[in-house]
Amino acid sequence: MFATAALVLAGCSSQGGDGAADKTASEKVTVEWWNIATTEPWKSLLAEQAKAYEAAHPNVTIKNVPIENEAFKAKIATATQSGKAPDIYATWGGGVLQQQIDAGLVKDLSADTASWIGNFTPASLQAYQFDGKTYAIPDDIGMVGFWYNKALFAKAGITEPPGTWSQFLDDVKKLKTAGVTPIALAGKEKWPGHYYWAYLAMRIAGLDALKQAGADHDFTKPEFVSAGEHLKQLVDLQPFQKGFLGAGYSTPDGQAATVSNGKAAMELMGQWAPAVENDAGKGLGENLGFFPFPAVEGGKGSATDAFGGGGGYAVGANAPAEALDFLKFLHDPAQHRKVVESGAILPVLKDEEDAVKDPNLAVVAKTLASATGFQLYLDQAYPPAVGQEVNDSVAALIAGSKSPEEVAQAITETAKSE
Amino acid sequence: MTPPALTGERSESPAAHPRTARAQAPPEARRRRFRGLVTITLFLLPALVLFTLLVLVPIAVAGYTSLFKWNGLGGLPTQFIGLDNFTRMFGDEIFLGDLWRGLILIVLSVTIQLPLALGIAMLLNQKMRGRAVYRMLFFAPYMLSEVITGVLFTMILSPDEGLANQVLGAVGLESLESEWLGNPSTVLVSVFIVMTWKYFGFHMILYLAGRQGIPKELGEAASIDGASAWEQFRYITLPLLGPTIRISVFLSVIGAIQLFDLVWVLTSGGPIHSSETMAVTMFQFGFKRSQVGYGTAISVVMFLISLIFALGYQRYVLRRDTEGAITTMRDQR
Numbered sequence: 041m042f043a044t045a046a047l048v049l050a051g052c053s054s055q056g057g058d059g060a061a062d063k064t065a066s067e068k069v070t071v072e073w074w075n076i077a078t079t080e081p082w083k084s085l086l087a088e089q090a091k092a093y094e095a096a097h098p099n100v101t102i103k104n105v106p107i108e109n110e111a112f113k114a115k116i117a118t119a120t121q122s123g124k125a126p127d128i129y130a131t132w133g134g135g136v137l138q139q140q141i142d143a144g145l146v147k148d149l150s151a152d153t154a155s156w157i158g159n160f161t162p163a164s165l166q167a168y169q170f171d172g173k174t175y176a177i178p179d180d181i182g183m184v185g186f187w188y189n190k191a192l193f194a195k196a197g198i199t200e201p202p203g204t205w206s207q208f209l210d211d212v213k214k215l216k217t218a219g220v221t222p223i224a225l226a227g228k229e230k231w232p233g234h235y236y237w238a239y240l241a242m243r244i245a246g247l248d249a250l251k252q253a254g255a256d257h258d259f260t261k262p263e264f265v266s267a268g269e270h271l272k273q274l275v276d277l278q279p280f281q282k283g284f285l286g287a288g289y290s291t292p293d294g295q296a297a298t299v300s301n302g303k304a305a306m307e308l309m310g311q312w313a314p315a316v317e318n319d320a321g322k323g324l325g326e327n328l329g330f331f332p333f334p335a336v337e338g339g340k341g342s343a344t345d346a347f348g349g350g351g352g353y354a355v356g357a358n359a360p361a362e363a364l365d366f367l368k369f370l371h372d373p374a375q376h377r378k379v380v381e382s383g384a385i386l387p388v389l390k391d392e393e394d395a396v397k398d399p400n401l402a403v404v405a406k407t408l409a410s411a412t413g414f415q416l417y418l419d420q421a422y423p424p425a426v427g428q429e430v431n432d433s434v435a436a437l438i439a440g441s442k443s444p445e446e447v448a449q450a451i452t453e454t455a456k457s458e
Numbered sequence: 459m460t461p462p463a464l465t466g467e468r469s470e471s472p473a474a475h476p477r478t479a480r481a482q483a484p485p486e487a488r489r490r491r492f493r494g495l496v497t498i499t500l501f502l503l504p505a506l507v508l509f510t511l512l513v514l515v516p517i518a519v520a521g522y523t524s525l526f527k528w529n530g531l532g533g534l535p536t537q538f539i540g541l542d543n544f545t546r547m548f549g550d551e552i553f554l555g556d557l558w559r560g561l562i563l564i565v566l567s568v569t570i571q572l573p574l575a576l577g578i579a580m581l582l583n584q585k586m587r588g589r590a591v592y593r594m595l596f597f598a599p600y601m602l603s604e605v606i607t608g609v610l611f612t613m614i615l616s617p618d619e620g621l622a623n624q625v626l627g628a629v630g631l632e633s634l635e636s637e638w639l640g641n642p643s644t645v646l647v648s649v650f651i652v653m654t655w656k657y658f659g660f661h662m663i664l665y666l667a668g669r670q671g672i673p674k675e676l677g678e679a680a681s682i683d684g685a686s687a688w689e690q691f692r693y694i695t696l697p698l699l700g701p702t703i704r705i706s707v708f709l710s711v712i713g714a715i716q717l718f719d720l721v722w723v724l725t726s727g728g729p730i731h732s733s734e735t736m737a738v739t740m741f742q743f744g745f746k747r748s749q750v751g752y753g754t755a756i757s758v759v760m761f762l763i764s765l766i767f768a769l770g771y772q773r774y775v776l777r778r779d780t781e782g783a784i785t786t787m788r789d790q791r
Contacts, residue, residue: 121530143531283617285729286640293616425747
């Protein structure tokens, strides 16, 4: 009993000491940094950069907190709901960031970054700028497209990737005839499914229509129903792997592993796909290829419009000035280039494309650089409830329990109630 | 504008009753009772403060929040919408489905999982070689965390390379192979199988403990009177296990109402909400859609369902078991 009491006392006193030290040496600053770099070599690179910054600024301690993507989303939701944002935290911009800004949790960076914000490409900044103000620093930008297995395409007699939706459907049929599962999909996680509907909506209705629909809270236009109908054409071919409705994305039997182990010919996924494939399965090596989402005949959107997003860092409203200074250091061309060269992220700074070494990622970076328009992931662009409803309804369409009209209706209803 | 609590009438009436009731007691006894009260208060105070802060206040806050449309950000909720969250909930087919699926899980638990646990407990009560090892093995799943169990079974039930389908295929039962968690019509049963695997050991231990509290002499006397093994079980063991069974049913039902982590890891409630529970829906709205007001309303309904069930169950089913304890205490005082 006495021993316990002594221990508790000791614990208290040492804690008190820490607090006092913080106060007396007013120069000492700790910057808490929540990022999603849990895979190598990204994780180690960021840790090195934090150390380098600490070495140059002895009074600053960078508390580096890498959190796995999905866990991060839950954790940041809890943190922001309690009214506190970390000093620096990963963000995808869009509707989620907008809500945090409205709640006064995010620092307006416009004035402090005026001198160096011009280094970034316009597309990379889009998700973080509202009413002409900048609320986060872009770190990574990429796009979603089809990652395919060249060997399996050859086996089905497909010589070049499809350029139009009807060619794409034909290729799916050819793959099925050849006994190959055409597409891997993580039905359990819902967000990979929404890519199909979003891209079809972009190709059929166009970028402006999507933006307008978000503003008007109305997704009932015939073009959006048509996007659902086109997706249904694909679903009716039963192109997905066995049990896909229960499959995860990066799990040992998930979407990435299925493609990576050669059990499905392609997946529609963002620029991180090769890294996750290599992590979850054997990897395709030379056999991995990339092609952009095909054009839809008669659609209003351009086939060169890109859909995707990136990652950036927002700064909490109460963060010390050192937080932004550290971000400036991370986005110094020399520092950022190192991370791009590792293949962990794609260029956001101008003239950084040549740093991309992986041939597939180079294709992504090039396609992105020449894109005529850019649409952020719908589950990030719209407020969370609307984004999740898109995911949920499209998942129901793919599972066969909602019609294209019902999808458009359900999204509209949620958008109206926001 | 004096609040009612401050008017003389209100403040006097509660005090008046004890005075008249205790007026007859001799002063000696009154003093002793007062000191007893002080002691009780002092001992209860720390626990009471913690209970109020960590249980009662959050319940009150949740009840308050559930009346607002609120995204959870930026201080306190402001947009009061009355009972709209609740009317929305009872018009939402996902939530109504949650209630239905919860009921299915409760019925399955009580009719399959608990009898199974009872049967195994009876078997393991027999004298046999390695009894302790079996008991430990059957209890082991309960000691695993829900998340580990969930990850383990996503692999076992994986449609392509999972153990379940591989074993079925190897013994020539290909027709029974299934997509388990990937098929809306089998997913709930699959979740129930995992639940059973995870929790039956716990109920088994409860029954074993209860069974060992039954004196041997009763069984011996019955067998001298010519009762068969089944009759001994039916007329002696089962009635005397009553209190244990009633508690185990109670725990099982409350567990099924609040089921979250296992489902979240196994299926996240899918496909197309076929395995979603109230707690999963609450999480979806509270954390993914940031409609905290609506999510809180779901949690309030969950709380009320559990509370009503718990009170009703104690009043009508556990009454016999708790009555003895309370009456003895009253006699002593």
